[in-house]
Amino acid sequence: MLYLSLRQMEYVAAVARAGSLSGAALQLNVSQPSLSVALTRVEAHLGQKLFFRRKGAPITLTTAGQAYVTKVEDLLARARHLEDPAQMGQTLSGRLNLGMFDGLAPFHLGHLLRSLAAALPGIDIHYRVNDFATLAREMREGRIDCAVTYDLGLDASFAKTHLINTRPCALLPGGHRLAHQAGVTLRDLVDEPLILSDEGLSVRHMLALFGRLGRKPVVAHRVGSLELMRSLVGNRLGVGIGYCVPPTALSYDGLAVVAIPISDSGAVEPVIVASNGTPTPGSLIARVRTEIATAFAARAQ
Structure with missing residues (x-):
């Protein structure tokens, strides 16, 4: 005492x-x-x-x-x-619990951790990679301070900052009838057996895009990872659709997989950094959100 x-x-x-x-x-x-x-x-x-x-x-x-x-x-x-929140925001010592959607993590987490460590050396950064629903729940319950994710499943109680726009690609096996085109549309794919992510919100989002065309595609497979999707595509078991595509033309099992951009404007999906409620100006979370936006903008140049 x-x-x-x-x-x-x-x-x-x-x-x-x-x-x-x-x-x-x-x-x-x-x-x-x-x-x-x-x-x-x-x-x-x-x-x-x-x-x-x-x-x-x-x-x-x-x-x-x-x-x-x-x-x-x-x-x-x-x-x-x-x-003093402003002073705390300048030195930023403490712990940050960062979340990231699992589909985005292989493409952005490493770069982001390196950028945050350089810009904010006083922060002890911990991260969690999860699906949409888990990220939202853990932000509401205070176990995650902010998360980089797609703007899916987050209501108005979350503060959101736009980072980048992502356009989906059709993943096609080598020699597919569409594999040599510069771009495709969702209508081009509607009669193909689709291979989609098994993440609930992701599937509903994708089916809703086809629903706008008045069509209901056949989902042949639901997979838990992008690399499994690419392997099934390479083995000609269907056509995949993904928003993040690795810069390689071979699946893990050595089969050709071609990524063709989907040109439908309505299919573009924003990547955001979100937190539960608007952070206090000058606070650790507010500063971290700014640094995340800066890191994404620098990488996009």
Whole structure:
């Protein structure tokens, strides 16, 4: 238990700076008797005099008082720092729990961690890679401070900042009838057996895009990873659709997979950084969100 309050220590420091009870009382907007009682209590608790107080003469510090006030001033400076969001935002020490959608993580997490470590060296960064629903739940419950994800499944209670737009690609086996085109449309793919992610919101989003065309495609396979999708495509088990495509034309099992951009404007999906509620200006989360946006913008150039 702390027996001396920060307020009492602030009184001691103010009297030391002002050299009088009246001057300190004016600075702090308190009465002189309140200051005098506070100094007496501090000295009584410490068991030694901090000030020489003589009627008609300035108040001066004892040797013990000089050493004590030096430590008090340092403590008060730290306390002011802790209660000032702007100051906290400048130094940004502490822990950050960052979330990222699992489909985006292989393409962006490593670069983002490196950028954040360089820009904010005082932060202890921990990350979680998860699906849409888990990211949203963990942000609501305070286990994730902010997350990089697609704008799917997040209601108006989340603060969102746009990072980049992503356009989906059709993943086709080598030699497919559409494999040599510069672009395709969803209508070009509607009669193909589709291979989609098994993530619930992702599937609903993709089927809704086809629904706008008044068509219902056949989903041949639902997969848990992009590389499994590419392997099934390479083995001619269907056509995949993905928003993040690796810069390689071979699947893990060595089969040709061609990525063709889907040109439908309605299929473009924004990547965002989100947090549960709007962060306080100057706070750690606000600064981190800014740094994430900066990192994505720099990479897009």
